[in-house]
Amino acid sequence: MDVSFILITLLIGAAATYFAGNKWASKVALLFSVAAFAVTLCTVNLLNNGENVNSVTRWIKNPMISISLVGDGLSLIMVLLTTSLTAIIILATLKNTFKNAKSFYALILFMAFAMVGTFLSADGFVYYIFWELSLIPIYFIALIWGGGEAEARKKDVIKFFIYTFAGSLFMLVAFIYLYQKTGSFTNGALVRVNLTDKEQFWIFLAFFLAYAIKIPIIPFHTWQANVYQKAPSAGTMLLSGIMLKMAIYSIIRWQLPLAPAPAKEYMHVLIILCVAGVIYGSILALKQQDLKKLLAYSSLAHVGLIAAGAYTLTLDGLRGAVLQMIAHGFVVVGLFYAAEIIIRRYNTTEISEMGGIRIQTPRFTSMFMILVLASVALPATFNFIGEFELLYSLAQTNIWIAVLGGTTIILGAFYMLRMFQQVMLGEQNAKPFADVTFGEGFVFVTIIGILLFFGLYPKPIIDFITPALENTLNLINR
């Protein structure tokens, strides 16, 4: 029993879903995603019992490439996030009916497969393959099942694809270059190679391009809002909930250990860039009239803070980044699901056409409210833990940066509450709004439960990830 089982489960799941036919696709997909989650839990358990969950398979002799999957605290927590969120996302989409559902769900599972692979692979080349692979499904999901005017959608989706593809190709070049230096792609070997600062700089840059586009960090973010808006909610959830976490995870797993010198030298530049993203995103969110775009920009802001934390190269920063990744993953999925529900009921994304929903839906309102509060990092929600550690790490580098980054708790509250007021409150809306069904409620309750529980008792996660992060830190400071 090793980590490869998770991948296999998901891959089989994707195939099975496709062949299950449109009628059963969603159910089968749900089944397999839950199975994958279960398998992940088992693996985590094994790891906690100190067993070896890694799996290595020889693949290509020349250049020397082997499919080596490594499960440590860092990667497995991300896998846990991925599988759980995938299950939740599939659960969330059960109600809607897609044309050609079998492909849709198969693609979702396949994407989960690719992303899990990205988190697990310790071989740079395999990692890159999974990284690219995860791009194809989301491309088709956004393209085929997306909403909005077709031409505009095409334009945005292709822009997104080329943009991210471009970024990652440079990462590939960097990997090959490293391979020429070391004769191996494995993370272990790559972090041990001695590079001149100049080489490190260029490699860092290549990686940065790939990640900055994926995360996204300003000014590489222009694809984001449009794609989030156009993609179907499931796609948006996958993108914002998991996919952009891939990039931040990669920063911690690959970029920083591989090229620590520039990371140290340009630390402040990077952090300021990210923090600028926080403020920029927040202020833009204030101006959005489109619900999904608003959430997209808020996500831009939060993720900027996470990246900033990761670049502080402190334990708190890394830990905060990981914690916040998880927290943000759940919150953003929840928020987009809420948005999805509203949009499905009113079939518009214009905030101006909403409002006065609270009267009709006490349950939905409370759930939405809690999610909003979580996303503004109210204490005792999981997000607070993450955001606190992040800001604390920023404060360790420079108190003023911390103040700047801290404005997120003000601006965040500003635009989120504004949105909540415009969407939910006010005199009763003319259009009727049915309160959440049991299924929808279940999704929300799950997410909220997770957020609140770990908000008060994050110890299990912290203890799980800290050793891995300490290793990373040692590699960075080697």
Place this chain on the structure above:
Amino acid sequence: METNLALLLLLAPFIGFLINVFAGKKLSGNLPGILGTVAVATSFAVTLSFFLQVSSSKEPVMIDLFEWMQLRNFKVNIAFQLDQLSLLWLMFVTGIGTLIHMYSISYMHDDENVHKFFAYLNLFVFFMITLVMGSNLLIMFIGWEGVGLCSYLLIGFWYKNHDYNDAAKKAFIMNRIGDLGFLIGIFILGFIFNSLDYTVIRTAIESGKLLQPSWGISIAALCLFIGACGKSAQIPLYTWLPDAMAGPTPVSALIHAATMVTAGIFMITRLNFLFDLAPEVQNIIAIVGAVTSLIAASIGLIQNDIKKVLAYSTVSQLGLMFLALGLGAYQIAVFHVITHAFFKACLFLGSGSVIHAMHGEQDMRYMGGLRKVMKVTFITFLISTLAISGLPPFSGFFSKDEILMTAFHDNKPLWVIGSVASIMTAFYMFRLLYLTFYKDFRGTEEQKKHLHESPGLITFPLIVLAILALVGGAISLPGNSWLNEYLAPVIAKQSEHHHMGTTEYMLMGVAIIGAFIGIGLAYAKYIKQSSVPGQDSEITGFAKVLYNKFYVDEIYTALIVKPIYALGSFFKNAIEVAISGFIFGLGKLANVLGTEGKTLQNGSIGFYLFAFVLGICSIIVYIFLAK
């Protein structure tokens, strides 16, 4: 055992909240209210037992539950600390809380969402208890933001009205500004002390071996004070409090008068040992407090909305408390917090009772003569008014007088400001009293018909609070103060308490005279001339400035909100467009080149062959002749 009791104290309101949230809709009639009241009453009972225990044993009760957060150099636990200070606070939080819950049962009984109301109220009490009980700054921060949340929920309780929602939003965001300061303060303390536990920090300080230069501590103290400003509505973050009156009156009484707004004072008192190390910050606190009290009082002079007046008076009183804090007289600040809690809660509830009778009318210009119909309300209101105006033997007299005394000893200008503020207080409070209860009724006939004394559930709390407002001063009489004894363990530096000499008595006299001046002016204007404030349009000159609260809100909008939006549109319309334009530009460039390539491919063999030969020649030239 203690742990369980403490948890009961903490969780009772929370359970009430849960029940009301999930089952509240099904509970009929007053059941939600009764439930909420019982929940808080339970906490009160438990608090009482702890109070007695601690005040006898002098030993704080420490409860450590489990590890919460890990940071580079320390851990933060979920842990609670029941010492003299927190228990004192809990006493009046839960005590007054119970009364106000009771009051609300009747006050809110015909609201459609009454169960929600009590749910929120219970939640608030829960968070307030957390804030007070926490044994480290982060727990306090949980409560700190939690109460902010509840105040948001309760201000916007009537969510159909967007003005109320705006008020709620404003309150939350302004608090958040303070909270950022609080967070930064926490960070700095974290660096300096590698812990956030009060006890650890205190021992670290008192052991006197501080590695960090004290300016670090000063900055931390300043940041924490900013946090306090947000919560306790001090300049420059006070403007949310008057707007917060949008909430139901019991809320104003509980949250925006008695308990939540005093959180700032609690925090500073908690960390008094820290602030003692930063005299410059203490100065700032004192000045801010004094100025706030003056400004707020002056605005209060001519407001016509009965609750607005009380709101500004609250701000002004809080200012006085900060003045005391700034002067290092923590016990006195606490003393005033308590007395103020009594009489201000009473005043708010009284005004609530009036509004209840007036069917929602809040403008004093349409009241008057109510004392005939609403005896109980009137009397309790009168007592509280006297208390706040600082007339002996009412509680307010003692607390306020001690503050002014300290001010006189340490810093004369501040004493002057404080005194002026209290004269104003006396004036506008009696203005309020006269306009509301004296002369003839100025409302519509319709209202006049329905005028009535409020039911027992409303008047009972009034009476209790009035009594407290009357005798509350007893806990810290000049000379021999029970309170100072009681608080001694938690206050690091004992403020030299001055024996009662001639100066002191002289000062008392001055204060009393001042109060009488204020009252006299009010009497002259509103009873003798029986003048009634004119319509908004008639107000002119400085009065207009006062009436519009010095245009502070407008200034803030112009200076902060507007620019942010402008920046937003700039980002949206300029930068976003520019960036994506650049990206698309690359694509366009490729397309243009592609078109060029197409034109080159012109289909004529002649040209193709020509290009072919050209290629050959250039290659040969390059290879053989270019050497």
Place this chain on the structure above:
Amino acid sequence: MENILQQIGIENYIYLSTLLFCVGVFGVLFRRNAIVMFMSIEIMLNAVNLLLVAFSTYHQDAAGQVFVFFSMAVAAAEVAVGLAILVAIYRNLNNIDIDSLKKLKG
């Protein structure tokens, strides 16, 4: 035996055939009549054949001459195909002007 090549010198053969080759090239470049272009190409090929023969004598080695036969055969085949295409074109367009073939472009 006294080889004619020694007297003339192989270089001159190379220059000659290069010259011929260029003549062919220019023919292809500047004539628009397909037949003439074919002929020019033939000139190019024959220039090469000449060169091959010269070299074969120069090296006293028959392979070159054999190769010439190859190339002639190939040239013949090529021209056969070429003419066939030409005929087809003539049937369709009633002329054999190369410039009339500009349908495919862009």
Place this chain on the structure above:
Amino acid sequence: MTTLIAIAGLGIICLIAEIFNLRKAIVPVTIIGLLAILCLNLVNIPGVHVANLNMEQRSFYNNMIIQNNYGTLFSSLFIVLTTFLVALSPDFHKEHKAKLSDFISIKLFLLAGAVAMVSFGNMAMFFLGIEILSISLYVLAASEPKNVSSNEAGMKYFLMGSFASGLILFGIALIYGATGAFDIAAIYEAVSTGAAKGWFFPGVVLLTIGLLFKIAAVPFHFWAPDVYEGSPALTTATMSTLAKVAAMAAFYKLMRGINLEVPGTYVTVLIIVSVLSMFVGNLTALKQNNVKRMLAFSGISHAGFMLMVFLNPPVTAGTLFYYAAAYTLAGIAAFAVVISVCGDKRNEDSFKFNGLGKTNPLMAAVLTSALLSMAGIPIFSGFFAKFFLFNQALKAGQVAIVIIAVVNSIISVGYYFKLILAMYTKESTEEKQAVPFAYTAVAVVAILLNILLGIFPDMVLAYL
């Protein structure tokens, strides 16, 4: 050697079969025959341990033919491709069945030429191979006499092709003059001993130019788009896969065979040509509406990519073969779909692919995969091909070229995905017609082979 003979024999059998009008039998027989030849060919592969393509070789007819892993693998690839092409033929030519045997036998001779081009040991053989290939292609290109554009394509291809042949011949002549031999080994000998005369290098350059024309590299590429568009789709498929790769393979073999140390200027020229080809090919492809033209330009850019193997010649044989295999398999799959969509109705405008995702999901999926492979998206072998190429280039220290190549792959995504978009987002304009089994089969098998190659690169890499 046997391979070559067998192929030629098979071609003749086809012609004879026509005479005894066993037309029905032709295609099956040919395919079976080709597969048999493939096996026959594969048994020649000595084993994994042979690294260098100059070792472990057997020669026939005093070095006319030299058989080694390089030649064998490439000829196997050609045989596979031809099998696909033959399988596509009957449905493609159903209008004029009478000519079927001619088409098939021409393809077989063409294959013979291609095989000769990768297993020659002598300039004569090389020249013959290249000419057989070219002439059969002229014929195929112009194989629709009634159709003007077919004529035009044939004419253009023929004129410029023979022009190029002239250059190649001239080059050969000069080399012969310089070394006094047509035999590769002998030439190698002469060059390494320095016995070669000064005309040797000019000869090489002319030869190179001729071959650059055959692989359609800028600036000798102008014929390609027009000819691809004008010729019947099946012929285009042949050109863009078999012919191009054969020429490239021959080019590489020749260069490795005859001149060991190339002067820097020469490599520089190749690099410049490669870069130009990438840019011109990709950029111009962006604006094409005709799918065949688009593939022609993408082919030009791929030629540019393949030229990168000359950055580090001694070790790139495997890379070249892998790239060729990946590219041709994807190409065949793509063309199978193109043919199935457009038939031999002379119109391949991309709007005919609108809504293919709905009308024929399978074919759409295949075409998508093929395009993704060409664009170099992982798990398709196209990606690995590019990866190995970049790997070699970086090993040679040519970071700049790699960056340029990367930029080009990014550009290429633009037009590959334009087609994919059309298939999945536009509404279909065509009525849904039944796709012959052969097309589907070829498409699917080809793309499966492609993916297989991607998942197990060692399958072929180990032999070179």
